[in-house]
Amino acid sequence: MIEMMAVNKWYGKDFQVLKDCSLKVAKGEVIVVCGPSGSGKSTLIKTVNGLEPINSGDIVVDGVSITAKSTNLDKMRSRIGMVFQNFELFPHMNVTDNIEIGQIKVLGRSDEEASEKAAALLKRVDLSEHALKFPSQLSGGQQQRVAIARGLAMEPMAMLFDEPTSALDPEMINEVLDVMVSLAGEGMTMMVVTHEMGFARKVADRVVFMDYGEIVEDAKSDDFFGSPRSARAQDFLSKILNH
Amino acid sequence: MNYNWDWGILFRDPYAGWILEGLWWTIVISLLAWVIAFTLGSILGVFRTTSSPILRAIGTCYVELFRNIPILVQLFLWYFVFPEILPDDWGRWVKRDMPAPAMTTAIVALGLYTASRVCEQVRSGIEAVGVGQRQAGRAIGMTEPQVYRHILLPNAYRIIIPPLTSEFLTIFKQSSLALTIGVVELTAMTRQIEEYTFQGFEAFTAATIVYSLVTFTVMFLMRFVDKRTALPGTFASGGA
Numbered sequence: 001m002i003e004m005m006a007v008n009k010w011y012g013k014d015f016q017v018l019k020d021c022s023l024k025v026a027k028g029e030v031i032v033v034c035g036p037s038g039s040g041k042s043t044l045i046k047t048v049n050g051l052e053p054i055n056s057g058d059i060v061v062d063g064v065s066i067t068a069k070s071t072n073l074d075k076m077r078s079r080i081g082m083v084f085q086n087f088e089l090f091p092h093m094n095v096t097d098n099i100e101i102g103q104i105k106v107l108g109r110s111d112e113e114a115s116e117k118a119a120a121l122l123k124r125v126d127l128s129e130h131a132l133k134f135p136s137q138l139s140g141g142q143q144q145r146v147a148i149a150r151g152l153a154m155e156p157m158a159m160l161f162d163e164p165t166s167a168l169d170p171e172m173i174n175e176v177l178d179v180m181v182s183l184a185g186e187g188m189t190m191m192v193v194t195h196e197m198g199f200a201r202k203v204a205d206r207v208v209f210m211d212y213g214e215i216v217e218d219a220k221s222d223d224f225f226g227s228p229r230s231a232r233a234q235d236f237l238s239k240i241l242n243h
Numbered sequence: 244m245n246y247n248w249d250w251g252i253l254f255r256d257p258y259a260g261w262i263l264e265g266l267w268w269t270i271v272i273s274l275l276a277w278v279i280a281f282t283l284g285s286i287l288g289v290f291r292t293t294s295s296p297i298l299r300a301i302g303t304c305y306v307e308l309f310r311n312i313p314i315l316v317q318l319f320l321w322y323f324v325f326p327e328i329l330p331d332d333w334g335r336w337v338k339r340d341m342p343a344p345a346m347t348t349a350i351v352a353l354g355l356y357t358a359s360r361v362c363e364q365v366r367s368g369i370e371a372v373g374v375g376q377r378q379a380g381r382a383i384g385m386t387e388p389q390v391y392r393h394i395l396l397p398n399a400y401r402i403i404i405p406p407l408t409s410e411f412l413t414i415f416k417q418s419s420l421a422l423t424i425g426v427v428e429l430t431a432m433t434r435q436i437e438e439y440t441f442q443g444f445e446a447f448t449a450a451t452i453v454y455s456l457v458t459f460t461v462m463f464l465m466r467f468v469d470k471r472t473a474l475p476g477t478f479a480s481g482g483a
């Protein structure tokens with residue numbers, strides 16, 4: 001479904017943020033990406049839908065290369081959902097409009113179709129009674145669930161999550177993770193940058209560990225948690241699990 | 244000092260009419276110049292923040308050029324120099340044959356100058372909305388123009404209502420510079436009253452009051468607009 005091949009990316013001339021990153025995500029697989037701050041996780045995940053351009057290598061999503069001239073990147077993005085650390089709901093639209101706008105403006109759905117879909121998704125993320133509120137009137141956990149619904153409204157073939165719970169108060173983390181767990185259970189292809197190792201253990205098929213722009217380890221999740229091969233991953237795990 | 248106060252002059256024919264007529268032209272100049280400034284400034288502000296290096300360069304050049312030449316110099320350049328460098332026929336048209344040459348030149352000059360300032364406000368508004376919003380729009384498949392139309396601009400304009408109000412009020416005050424090329428707006432009319440009656444104190448006091456009244460009215464209206472457009476759960480950013 002998603003294949004990254006020897007992806008390199010520089011910020012400016014001197015700073016290489018991604019070094020020869022290769023990665024495969026099969027249909028229905030859930031991949032967790034972790035690693036120290038600044039290691040390039042956000043950049044990596046944003047290259048998948050072309051939000052961050054790459055300098056060399058290639059990324060193929062569902063058979064379509066993001067670097068090919070003939071590829072319509074906007075169309076491709078509409079088929080890949082993305083959830084951000086800071087929610088990034090559109091502040092001037094209420095919850096329902098946030099979920100409808102992409103359907104109407106990008107997919108060309110009718111208002112009725114879009115609002116039906118929005119209502120169903122709001123029910124699914126358990127926010128039906130907040131349908132007409134504005135983002136600033138919701139808690140962080142509620143906002144992030146709306147953001148997930150906004151992505152799902154496009155009926156994506158895969159979902160990308162960039163630290164979806166790290167801006168949340170601890171008591172709200174689970175309401176968001178629960179939605180993600182149920183998505184994974186339904187067979188959604190997911191790439192998730194997170195430090196929630198409980199989530200990784202429970203639902204990830206594989207864990208990818210990044211450091212200094214490199215994919216240092218790419219292992220079945222049991223293997224990764226059981227006996228990480230690299231010293232850097234061991235070190236990272238011991239830090240993150242002991243606090 | 245032997246000054247004969249005569250406040251009644253302000254209400255006497257034809258001077259009351261002159262003040263009103265001057266005010267009318269001041270408002271016409273300000274509004275039309277603002278239409279140019281707001282439209283062009285918005286387009287340039289968008290240019291300066293797009294992904295296209297060419298558009299960004301155009302925006303930057305415009306701002307650097309127009310913002311750094313004093314408005315009075317620009318006014319003179321447009322009025323006295325610009326027609327001379329045009330082909331003869333066109334130059335004559337600009338100087339003489341187009342409708343109200345001095346007034347039109349004043350409107351265009353003020354509009355083009357203020358466009359550079361509006362551009363910077365729009366740019367800073369768009370930047371304040373943030374990269375995250377831009378990415379969120381692109382991530383659901385919106386094109387760059389769609390992201391501007393539906394996400395960046397509606398939020399950016401909300402943020403910059405107060406500075407845009409000040410820019411409008413600046414145009415309103417700077418419109419008095421038009422008298423230097425012979426446009427008879429409010430300040431020019433006031434001087435004319437002084438010349439005819441020697442009641443300069445009364446005339447300029449009246450002008451001051453009229454300018455202030457318009458300014459306060461605009462500020463009051465825009466504060467209302469700012470409140471009305473504020474998003475639920477947030478606070479309007481306050482007065483101009």
Ligand SMILES: Nc1ncnc2c1ncn2[C@@H]1O[C@H](COP(=O)(O)OP(=O)(O)OP(=O)(O)O)[C@@H](O)[C@H]1O
Pocket residue numbers: 011017035036037038039040041042043044
């Ligand atoms: N637009 C940019 N220009 C220059 N450098 C950047 C830019 N964006 C990110 N970087 C740098 O690239 C590196 C990787 O950034 P990235 O955000 O991908 O890391 P991350 O692993 O997601 O970190 P975090 O855990 O803090 O989110 C960092 O050193 C960052 O400072």
Ligand SMILES: [Mg+2]
Pocket residue numbers: 041042043162163
């Ligand atoms: Mg990050």
